[in-house]
Structure formats: structure tokens, C-alpha cells
Amino acid sequence: MSDAALTSHISPQPVVKPKLSRDDWIMRACMVGIGSLLVIFIVLPLYTMLSKSVENKAEEFIGLANFNEYFSTPALFQSAANSLSIALISTFVVISVAFVYGYALTRTCMPYKWLFKIIAVIPLLTPSLLGGISLVYWFGNQGVAKALLLGETIYGPIGITIGSSYWVFPHALMIIITALSITDARLYEAADALRTTKFRTFFTVTLPGCKYGLTSAAFVVFTLVFTDFGVPKVIGGNYNMLATDVYKQVIGQQNFQMGAVVSVVLLVPAILAFVVDQIVQKKQVAMLSARAVPYAPKPSAGRDMSMLIFCSIVALVIVGMLGMAQYAALVKFWPYNLSLSFSNYDFDVMDGGGWEAFWNSLEMATYTAIIGTVVIFYGSYLMEKGRGFDVGRKIFHMLAILPLAVPGLVLGLAYIFFFNNPANPFHFVYGTIGILVLVSISHFYTVSHLTAVTALKQMDPEFESVSASLKAPFYKTFFRVTVPVCTPAILDVSMYLFLNAMTTVSAVIFLYSSDTTLASVAVMNMDDAGDIAPAAAMAMMIAYTCAGVRIMHSILSRGLIKHTQAWRNH
Amino acid sequence: MSIDNAKKPYLKIKNLTKRFGKFTALDNISLDIFESEFVCFLGPSGCGKTTLLRAIAGLDIQTLGSIEQNDTNISGLPPAERDFGIVFQSYALFPNLTVNKNVGYGLENRKIPRTQIKSRVEELLELVGLPEQGSKYPAQLSGGQQQRIALARALATSPGLLLLDEPLSALDARVRDRLRGEIKSLQRRLGVTTIMVTHDQEEALTMADRIVVMDHGLIEQVGSPEEIYSQPKTAFVADFIGTMNFIPGIVTVNGAVTVGPAVIQCGTTTFKAGDKIFVAIRPEDINAQDIAVDDNNVIEVEIRSLEFMGSFYRATLGGGAFANSDVYADFSINLMRRKSVEVGNKLPVRLPSNFIQVYTANGA
Numbered sequence: 001m002s003d004a005a006l007t008s009h010i011s012p013q014p015v016v017k018p019k020l021s022r023d024d025w026i027m028r029a030c031m032v033g034i035g036s037l038l039v040i041f042i043v044l045p046l047y048t049m050l051s052k053s054v055e056n057k058a059e060e061f062i063g064l065a066n067f068n069e070y071f072s073t074p075a076l077f078q079s080a081a082n083s084l085s086i087a088l089i090s091t092f093v094v095i096s097v098a099f100v101y102g103y104a105l106t107r108t109c110m111p112y113k114w115l116f117k118i119i120a121v122i123p124l125l126t127p128s129l130l131g132g133i134s135l136v137y138w139f140g141n142q143g144v145a146k147a148l149l150l151g152e153t154i155y156g157p158i159g160i161t162i163g164s165s166y167w168v169f170p171h172a173l174m175i176i177i178t179a180l181s182i183t184d185a186r187l188y189e190a191a192d193a194l195r196t197t198k199f200r201t202f203f204t205v206t207l208p209g210c211k212y213g214l215t216s217a218a219f220v221v222f223t224l225v226f227t228d229f230g231v232p233k234v235i236g237g238n239y240n241m242l243a244t245d246v247y248k249q250v251i252g253q254q255n256f257q258m259g260a261v262v263s264v265v266l267l268v269p270a271i272l273a274f275v276v277d278q279i280v281q282k283k284q285v286a287m288l289s290a291r292a293v294p295y296a297p298k299p300s301a302g303r304d305m306s307m308l309i310f311c312s313i314v315a316l317v318i319v320g321m322l323g324m325a326q327y328a329a330l331v332k333f334w335p336y337n338l339s340l341s342f343s344n345y346d347f348d349v350m351d352g353g354g355w356e357a358f359w360n361s362l363e364m365a366t367y368t369a370i371i372g373t374v375v376i377f378y379g380s381y382l383m384e385k386g387r388g389f390d391v392g393r394k395i396f397h398m399l400a401i402l403p404l405a406v407p408g409l410v411l412g413l414a415y416i417f418f419f420n421n422p423a424n425p426f427h428f429v430y431g432t433i434g435i436l437v438l439v440s441i442s443h444f445y446t447v448s449h450l451t452a453v454t455a456l457k458q459m460d461p462e463f464e465s466v467s468a469s470l471k472a473p474f475y476k477t478f479f480r481v482t483v484p485v486c487t488p489a490i491l492d493v494s495m496y497l498f499l500n501a502m503t504t505v506s507a508v509i510f511l512y513s514s515d516t517t518l519a520s521v522a523v524m525n526m527d528d529a530g531d532i533a534p535a536a537a538m539a540m541m542i543a544y545t546c547a548g549v550r551i552m553h554s555i556l557s558r559g560l561i562k563h564t565q566a567w568r569n570h
Numbered sequence: 571m572s573i574d575n576a577k578k579p580y581l582k583i584k585n586l587t588k589r590f591g592k593f594t595a596l597d598n599i600s601l602d603i604f605e606s607e608f609v610c611f612l613g614p615s616g617c618g619k620t621t622l623l624r625a626i627a628g629l630d631i632q633t634l635g636s637i638e639q640n641d642t643n644i645s646g647l648p649p650a651e652r653d654f655g656i657v658f659q660s661y662a663l664f665p666n667l668t669v670n671k672n673v674g675y676g677l678e679n680r681k682i683p684r685t686q687i688k689s690r691v692e693e694l695l696e697l698v699g700l701p702e703q704g705s706k707y708p709a710q711l712s713g714g715q716q717q718r719i720a721l722a723r724a725l726a727t728s729p730g731l732l733l734l735d736e737p738l739s740a741l742d743a744r745v746r747d748r749l750r751g752e753i754k755s756l757q758r759r760l761g762v763t764t765i766m767v768t769h770d771q772e773e774a775l776t777m778a779d780r781i782v783v784m785d786h787g788l789i790e791q792v793g794s795p796e797e798i799y800s801q802p803k804t805a806f807v808a809d810f811i812g813t814m815n816f817i818p819g820i821v822t823v824n825g826a827v828t829v830g831p832a833v834i835q836c837g838t839t840t841f842k843a844g845d846k847i848f849v850a851i852r853p854e855d856i857n858a859q860d861i862a863v864d865d866n867n868v869i870e871v872e873i874r875s876l877e878f879m880g881s882f883y884r885a886t887l888g889g890g891a892f893a894n895s896d897v898y899a900d901f902s903i904n905l906m907r908r909k910s911v912e913v914g915n916k917l918p919v920r921l922p923s924n925f926i927q928v929y930t931a932n933g934a
């Protein structure tokens with residue numbers, strides 16, 4: 001105390017302490033508020049789960065004994081090896097196919113690009129289970145093309161690999177297309193001027209130019225497949241994977257501790273992939289130059305034709321998956337009575353939740369989209385445009401990025417541990433639609449947050465400076481300028497949240513109650529009970545809804561942009 | 571333009587230091603700015619001009635030091651509690667609002683009746699020469715027009731201080747020249763105290779009442795454009811503004827300098843005999859006409875090259891006392907006609923001692 005007084009006496013100039021304005025206080029308070037929500041709904045549940053993994057059933061601390069047990073159980077250990085090999089093979093397949101497909105869309109003059117773009121999006125509109133169900137009809141015991149497998153069974157690694165590749169394809173494709181689109185045309189002009197062969201240009205310019213995008217896509221695919229639960233559940237047969245193990249431990253054997261242990265094992269590679277991806281993306285940003293010239297491909301008959309053939313095959317596979325699910329949903333009694341009817345859509349006469357499950361899903365996805373968009377966009381605004389408070393903003397950013405590293409199944413299990421505890425003040429959300437909304441927002445937080453941040457970063461940082469000089473309160477500028485200018489990004493975020501909330505299985509599988517069954521869960525339960533055709537019908541209901549929302553989104557975007565963003569057209 | 575020294579400063583900046591981590595962007599800056607003055611912060615990119623302007627605005631508050639505006643200490647205040655209007659290089663106009671809404675933005679939260687806002691906006695658009703453009707969106711206007719709207723918006727609330735950060739740098743040359751004059755006359759008419767940041771010396775020389783030349787976070791010199799140009803205090807200022815010849819020499823005993831074989835008379839009061847210095851003189855001050863026999867500071871030189879500059883020729887002189895240090899001199903067309911000035915010819919030139927500056931060569 002006396003020391004401090006002394007130094008301030010000697011030092012001629014004290015450090016200037018900025019006075020905070022009312023706006024600063026409000027913004028910081030709101031950011032701390034949203035940050036606390038992230039802590040409560042992501043960090044604390046994860047922490048609870050981690051501590052469960054080092055406890056016994058009596059909730060006593062037992063160190064790594066559970067892990068010891070896990071690794072000495074050969075069957076469980078085998079699952080890890082299975083998950084790893086399936087994830088690696090799928091990553092290789094998906095990245096190769098998506099790269100050629102993306103190359104065709106960005107770097108060639110192949111006809112019907114628009115159609116191929118639309119088809120590539122289809123898997124995003126369906127739950128991951130749909131691919132598995134379709135495969136059963138194509139190659140299952142009574143499948144139409146069973147002979148093509150030459151006696152191999154689809155129930156196992158083959159089915160899981162194909163089904164997983166199908167639904168992660170658009171995720172990889174989007175990243176690869178972005179990477180291919182940002183390459184600078186001037187590099188190609190230079191290569192042309194130096195008379196470099198096309199072949200060499202590809203290996204010296206094209207590939208290095210998108211290596212970060214490819215790496216990033218590979219990690220995303222690996223993590224998605226490694227942690228996915230839907231596909232192996234439907235088509236995995238007796239082939240065990242980590243994600244299905246978690247489910248079996250928790251739902252089948254009620255062994256929560258072991259479930260937590262498997263979750264931790266599931267979390268490790270996901271976090272590793274996440275960290276590598278973060279590093280890679282930092283490098284990619286550095287490669288972007290503001291003066292890059294977009295690349296405009298020139299026609300080349302041979303190349304364009306072979307690309308058309310390749311993309312047509314991929315598109316056919318995707319359409320075939322969706323088409324078979326639709327056909328199966330309409331067929332009366334496969335394979336004996338192939339006449340068409342809507343009887344499979346009569347969900348109320350089947351176990352699994354009935355039509356109510358569908359309406360629940362709709363309600364849940366709508367809440368997720370609305371509440372999620374508001375909270376996430378406002379949070380990213382506070383983080384991006386707040387003044388000072390650098391430490392707080394950095395922490396907030398880390399909290400917002402964290403969910404990307406946590407597989408849905410793991411987060412769902414963490415939620416059980418955290419919210420099922422009656423001593424938890426938030427215990428009341430357990431078993432309600434609220435917890436499903438919470439887990440969906442949390443699980444899909446990161447991508448939405450990053451979308452919003454990107455849009456906010458594109459706005460002139462001096463808007464806030466000017467408003468402050470004009471003494472306009474921050475919320476006035478937020479509502480009158482920031483929100484209207486960011487409308488396209490806001491719509492993107494809400495659609496992203498809706499589609500994912502509608503299709504996710506893994507995040508919600510542990511959390512629904514008999515009153516809050518969801519459509520995607522119903523698909524799984526009906527499939528489990530052997531009602532595969534109604535499961536396909538329900539999966540198609542999800543697909544129609546998602547397609548409808550996507551179409552609505554593009555109409556709405558166009559309309560809104562015309563209306564609120566008249567300035568863009570001039 | 572002379573500043574009445576008895577007048578109290580409107581803005582008092584005292585011992586301002588700004589650090590970004592370990593890097594010192596502003597190093598103990600002190601400066602007074604008077605009411606109704608037009609001051610330019612001039613210096614190379616990265617010297618800290620914007621940092622100083624943002625500290626004055628409260629957008630990035632200084633690490634140490636104080637700022638007083640109108641006798642109030644505003645050192646730590648947030649921007650919203652200070653009194654200023656600001657214009658950026660990027661215009662920062664709200665793209666989704668019309669020109670009218672942009673200009674009226676600051677008036678809306680002051681409980682002013684709508685009709686009054688409307689007439690004030692019209693008045694401001696008139697002032698910046700863009701009446702009738704109120705219902706357009708910023709993207710429909712040219713860069714120069716957008717910057718005028720930004721200026722109107724900054725002036726709308728009649729702030730006591732107008733801050734301009736490179737307002738003309740994003741515009742092309744002709745628009746820039748026109749706006750220079752317009753901003754200057756607008757500032758005179760309104761009498762608003764104005765600080766403009768620029769890296770363009772011509773802009774500063776033509777617009778400012780006083781120029782603050784900065785380098786590496788320090789103020790090198792403060793003065794009127796004439797002072798800065800004709801009596802640059804440091805070699806940096808001399809070099810940064812206009813063209814300046816630096817000729818190496820050594821101080822002799824009697825306040826003169828030897829440059830090669832020649833002796834040049836100049837005021838070297840602050841230097842000791844034997845000090846290594848630079849004799850600095852501007853090209854237009856090197857005299858080749860009416861040289862009398864007994865004039866001092868006359869040197870015989872050789873014309874190495876000639877460059878036609880429109881209204882004059884720029885000659886590169888060398889040889890004689892200049893040896894191999896190329897010295898520029900500006901010769902009028904008239905002189906070129908009267909004397910046979912041609913490349914390779916020898917010619918006597920005079921360096922008038924009242925136009926000579928002397929700077930130390932130590933550390934240069």
C-alpha cells in the first residue's frame with residue numbers, strides 16, 4: 001500500500017485509466033452474460049463428464065481405473081481401431097471425390113454446373129441415417145443390387161464407409177470449393193507465360209494453392225466420420241465403432257462411467273484435429289491477398305467432358321441414395337408388394353413417436369434457429385465491435401470456438417451428467433424441448449459464430465467510431481446499420497441452425513424424453529424396431545422440410561436483400 | 571498566418587505517450603492547438619499521426635499524458651463524452667442509409683424536432699455543395715461526393731473540433747485538388763478548429779495554418795507552412811518537405827564551411843570547428859544569374875544533366891566543389907535562353923547564405 005503510494009509519487013505520470021462509457025458497460029455486461037451461458041452450457045457439462053470418467057459408480061474418485069479397464073477390454077479396444085480405419089478410408093474417398101468435383105465446378109467449363117451444385121447439397125438436408133437406410137434397400141439382404149457386392153455384406157465396414165462418405169461429402173466440398181475459388185488467376189497467367197505444361201501447373205500451382213483447404217477438409221471429414229453415430233447404428237451390423245459403443249454403454253447397459261470414458265476417447269482425436277485445423281486455417285488466411293484476381297476457366301472439350309461424366313456419376317450416387325429412400329417410403333411392402341401408397345407415412349400407428357415427433361422437430365429447429373441466431377449474432381457483434389476489454393474478448397472467442405471440437409454424442413452425454421443432477425439449478429430443463437434447443441445451439445455454435453464474425457469483419461471498423469463521435473448509443477447503430485448490412489449472414493446462420501437442428505441425431509439421442517421425441521430420433525427408433533420403410537418415410541419428411549426451408553431461405557434472402565439493401569444494387 | 575500567442579490554446583496535449591505492447595508509437599508528445607486553427611499532422615506512413623488523432627478522439631486512449639479540450643481534462647474520456655466530428659479515409663458512410671439519414675444521424679438522438687433536422691440536413695448539403703442528393707444511397711455517389719457527405723455528417727452537430735484522417739487519400743488527383751480548396755474554405759467560413767492527418771506534404775502546405783511534422787512517434791517541428799519550408803529545423807524535415815540538396819562539408823573556425831576546395835559562408839553558430847555537417851539548400855535557391863565578381867559562395871560547377879519540368883529546368887550539377895554529390899538546381903526558361911546552359915558546360919553558381927541550412931552529419 002505505502003509502496004504503491006510512493007511509486008505514484010515518484011513517477012511523474014500515472015498511466016491513463018480510460019473511463020468507460022455507459023455503452024462500454026452495457027456491451028461488456030452482455031458479452032460476459034453470453035460468455036457465462038457458454039460456460040454453463042458447454043464448459044461445465046464437459047467438465048462434469050470428464051470428472052465422471054475418473055469416478056466409480058458410487059461417484060468416488062478412482063483415477064484412471066476406468067480407462068485401464070477400457071483399454072484392457074479387447075472388444076472395446078477393437079472399436080477404437082474400427083473407428084479409426086473407417087474414418088481414414090472415408091476421409092481418403094471423400095477428399096478425392098470432393099476435390100475432383102470441386103475442381104470441375106470451379107476450374108472447368110463443364111455444363112450444368114448449377115445442377116451439380118444443387119445435387120451436392122442434398123445430403124445436408126437429410127439426417128445421416130438416411131444414407132444407411134437407402135443402402136439397406138440397395139444392397140441389404142433383400143436389396144435390389146445385392147449381387148454387386150459379390151457376396152460381401154453391406155452391414156459392416158462397407159456400408160458404414162459408403163453411408164458416411166455420402167453425408168459428409170457436401171461438408172468437404174464446401175471447404176474445397178472455397179479453397180479453389182480464392183486462388184489467384186495471376187499465378188496461372190504467369191505459369192502460362194512461362195509455357196508450363198498443364199500437368200506441371202496442376203502440381204506446382206493448383207495443389208499447393210489449396211493444400212490448406214484440403215487439409216482442413218480432411219480434418220473435418222475425419223472428425224465427422226470418427227464421431228458419427230447415425231450411420232453405424234443403421235448399417236453397422238455387428239461392426240462396433242466408438243460412437244455406437246457410447247450409445248450401448250449408456251442406453252443398453254446404463255454404465256454411465258464407461259460411457260464417459262469412451263466419450264473421452266472419442267474427444268481426443270476430435271480435439272487434435274481441431275487444433276491442427278486452427279493452425280492450418282491461420283496459414284490459409286495469410287495466403288489471401290486482397291488484390292487476388294479471380295480465375296476464369298477457359299473451355300477445353302476433353303477435360304470438360306470427362307469432368308461431366310465424373311460429376312454425373314457422383315450426382316447419380318447422391319440422387320440414388322435419396323431416390324431409393326423415397327421409393328422405399330412409398331412402397332407398400334418391400335419386396336413383396338411394390339405398389340405405391342402413403343401407408344408408411346402413417347406414423348401414428350407405429351412406435352417411435354408418430355407425427356408428434358415431426359412437429360417436435362419442427363418446433364425445436366425453429367426455436368434453435370431464432371434463439372440461436374439472436375444470441376450468436378449479438379455475441380459475435382459484442383466480441384468484434386466492443387472497445388477495449390481485450391482479455392474478455394479473447395476468452396469469449398475461445399469459448400465460441402470450443403464447441404467445434406466436441407462431437408455431438410459427447411456433448412449430449414455431458415448434458416445428461418450435468419442437467420440430470422437435481423441439485424443443478426438448471427435441472428428443470430431436463431426432459432423438455434428446452435434442453436434439445438440448448439444442446440443444438442451449443443453444438444452448432446462455432447460455425448454460426450464464425451459466419452457472423454466474417455460478415456462483421458467486412459464492415460468498416462470506423463462505423464462504431466463515427467457513431468460514438470455522433471453520440472449515438474451503440475444499440476442504435478447495431479439495429480439501424482449492423483443488422484441490416486449483415487442480413488444475408490444472419491439468414492445464413494439461421495438456416496444453418498435450422499437444418500442442423502432438424503437433422504441431428506447424435507446431439508439429441510440421449511436427451512429426448514417420451515414427450516419430446518424428434519423426427520430424426522424416430523427414424524432411428526423405427527429402424528431399430530425393424531420398421532425400415534416408415535423410417536425412410538420419416539427421413540424423407542425431414543428432407544422435404546429442409547429442402548422447403550432452404551428454398552424459402554433463398555427466396556427470403558433475395559427479397560430481403562432487394563428490400564433492405566437497395567444500396568447494394570447501385 | 572500568425573497565431574496570437576496571448577490566446578489560450580483550445581486543445582492542450584501534454585507529454586502524450588502511446589505504447590502498443592513494447593512498441594512506442596507516440597513518444598512524449600506535447601502540442602497546443604488554438605481556436606479556429608487548421609493544423610496538419612504530416613509525416614511518413616507509420617510515424618504515429620493516426621495514433622495521435624485517435625488519442626485526441628478517445629478512440630485509442632494514450633498510455634501516458636493528458637489532453638485538455640476547452641479547459642476540460644478529457645484524457646480518459648470515451649469518445650462519446652468528447653466533442654468532435656471525424657472523417658476517415660474510407661468515408662465510413664452507413665451504406666444502407668440515404669444521404670439524408672447519414673447526415674442527420676447525429677441529430678436524431680438530440681431530441682430535435684424532425685422539421686428542424688430536415689432543414690439542418692439541407693443546409694449542410696448546401697454547404698458541401700451537394701443539395702438535391704439527399705435521397706440517394708452512398709454507393710450511388712462518387713468518392714469525392716461521398717467524402718463531402720462524410721464531412722457534412724461530421725459537421726452536423728456543430729462540434730468544437732473537426733478531425734480528418736487522410737480524408738483525401740482515397741481520391742484521384744483532380745478530385746483531391748478541388749476538395750482541398752473546398753475543405754479549406756469551408757473550415758475558414760465555419761471557423762471550426764480542425765486537425766487533419768496526411769502524408770502528402772503538398773496537401774499540408776496548401777491547407778494548413780500550422781503543420782506538425784512527425785517522425786517515429788516524435789514531433790520534429792511545428793510551424794507555419796512557410797517556416798517549415800524555408801527554415802526546416804532538422805534534416806528530416808528538410809528532406810521530407812520539398813526537395814533539398816545535402817552537400818557534405820566541415821565547419822571551419824570563423825563560422826564558415828569548407829565544401830571540397832570551396833569555402834561557403836553560412837551561420838554555423840551551433841557547430842564547432844571541425845564538425846562534420848551537411849550544407850542544405852533547395853534547388854530553386856541556387857542562383858546562376860547576376861553573379862558579381864566579389865560575391866561570396868560562388869562555385870564553378872559542371873552541368874551533368876537537364877530535365878525539362880514544364881515551367882523550369884531541373885539541372886543536375888556536379889564537379890568542382892560538389893565533386894560527385896549530385897546537386898539539383900532549378901533554372902528558369904529565361905535563364906536557359908540567356909545563358910548557354912547545356913549538358914557538359916561549366917557554370918558559376920551562387921549559394922546565397924540566407925537560404926542555406928546546416929545540419930549535423932553525425933549519425934546520418
Ligand SMILES: Nc1ncnc2c1ncn2[C@@H]1O[C@H](COP(=O)(O)OP(=O)(O)O)[C@@H](O)[C@H]1O
Nearest residue numbers: 590593595613614615616617618619620621622
Ligand atoms: N492497434 C495497434 N497495435 C499495434 N501497433 C499499432 C496499432 N496501431 C498502430 N500501430 C503501430 O503504430 C505505428 C503508428 O501507426 P499510425 O499512427 O497508424 O501511423 P500513421 O502515421 O501512418 O497514421 C505504426 O508502426 C503501427 O504499426
Ligand SMILES: [Mg+2]
Nearest residue numbers: 619620736767
Ligand atoms: Mg494513418
